[in-house]
Amino acid sequence: MKFEVTILGSSSATPVYNRNPTAQLLNCNEKFYLIDCGEGTQQQLIRYGIKASKIDYIFISHLHGDHYFGLVGLLSSMHLNGRIKPLRLFGPKALLEILELQFKYSETVIRYALEFVPVEADHSRMIFENADLTVESIILNHRIPCTGYKFIQKKRLRKLLIEKLEEAQITVEYFPLLKRGADLTFPDGRVILNKEYTMDPDEPKTYCYCSDTLADGSYMAQIKGATALYHEATFLHDMLDRANQTHHTTALQAGEIAKEAGVEHLLIGHFSSRYKVLQPLLDEARSVFETTELAIEGNTFQI
Numbered sequence: 136m137k138f139e140v141t142i143l144g145s146s147s148a149t150p151v152y153n154r155n156p157t158a159q160l161l162n163c164n165e166k167f168y169l170i171d172c173g174e175g176t177q178q179q180l181i182r183y184g185i186k187a188s189k190i191d192y193i194f195i196s197h198l199h200g201d202h203y204f205g206l207v208g209l210l211s212s213m214h215l216n217g218r219i220k221p222l223r224l225f226g227p228k229a230l231l232e233i234l235e236l237q238f239k240y241s242e243t244v245i246r247y248a249l250e251f252v253p254v255e256a257d258h259s260r261m262i263f264e265n266a267d268l269t270v271e272s273i274i275l276n277h278r279i280p281c282t283g284y285k286f287i288q289k290k291r292l293r294k295l296l297i298e299k300l301e302e303a304q305i306t307v308e309y310f311p312l313l314k315r316g317a318d319l320t321f322p323d324g325r326v327i328l329n330k331e332y333t334m335d336p337d338e339p340k341t342y343c344y345c346s347d348t349l350a351d352g353s354y355m356a357q358i359k360g361a362t363a364l365y366h367e368a369t370f371l372h373d374m375l376d377r378a379n380q381t382h383h384t385t386a387l388q389a390g391e392i393a394k395e396a397g398v399e400h401l402l403i404g405h406f407s408s409r410y411k412v413l414q415p416l417l418d419e420a421r422s423v424f425e426t427t428e429l430a431i432e433g434n435t436f437q438i
């Protein structure tokens with residue numbers, strides 16, 4: 136099952152050096168989840184050949200413009216392009232008020248159902264579930280209420296050992312039962328033990344998205360053991376005072392958090408406009424956590 140994230144924007148605050156403000160697209164089993172929607176996200180979708188019509192869920196972390204200024208444009212374009220299927224939007228309560236005001240004064244009545252789910256930043260909770268995954272909010276520590284999101288794959292069905300099943304002349308109508316772990320008993324008394332004809336499924340994977348936050352680790356319990364962690368790393372560590380003042384994280388701190396959380400991979404982003412070249416941020420994070428990558432726009436990471 137596909138579980139991958141494509142970076143659409145990795146800049147903090149303003150677009151600079153061809154870097155767009157924050158946005159990412161998660162593909163889980165060919166269902167598409169947009170995470171944050173900075174200015175220019177529509178253009179980025181076009182640039183990377185992704186149809187906006189595929190997106191059925193949008194998650195907004197907080198109401199700083201670099202995380203949602205692209206949203207009203209994207210929602211309007213979906214309307215103009217004839218979307219009729221519902222779209223579910225998760226974000227701070229005031230986001231709906233902002234959107235309604237924009238639609239009111241442009242006399243726009245969008246033709247699809249926009250199902251808004253307010254996400255409170257008081258404590259973490261499960262906010263979404265479908266056949267493929269569940270999503271939990273992560274409470275971050277920023278200047279305004281801010282939530283990250285944790286995408287947890289559901290346990291998969293058992294894998295069939297097709298050659299053995301063919302040898303035993305087990306036909307396809309029994310496959311769904313075997314995938315669910317059942318043994319088979321036939322009228323002639325023949326018994327097919329599940330464990331001899333199937334394998335354990337792949338372990339469910341987890342993707343945690345944490346932007347923006349002070350690196351106080353208050354959210355550590357939620358990101359523990361994640362397969363992949365995206366963490367903001369706005370500054371180099373020589374800017375620690377500035378990071379603390381603005382409730383952001385340094386690349387070194389992002390590496391330390393990934394290490395303490397015991398994640399497999401770290402992806403850093405939300406880079407300050409003061410850095411034209413990003414390699415020093417990568418080097419700094421890697422000095423404490425080796426399996427770190429930069430969230431470079433257009434790159435897709437397998438989780």
Ligand SMILES: [Zn+2]
Nearest residue numbers: 147148201347
């Ligand atoms: Zn930001």
Ligand SMILES: [Zn+2]
Nearest residue numbers: 197199277347
């Ligand atoms: Zn912010």
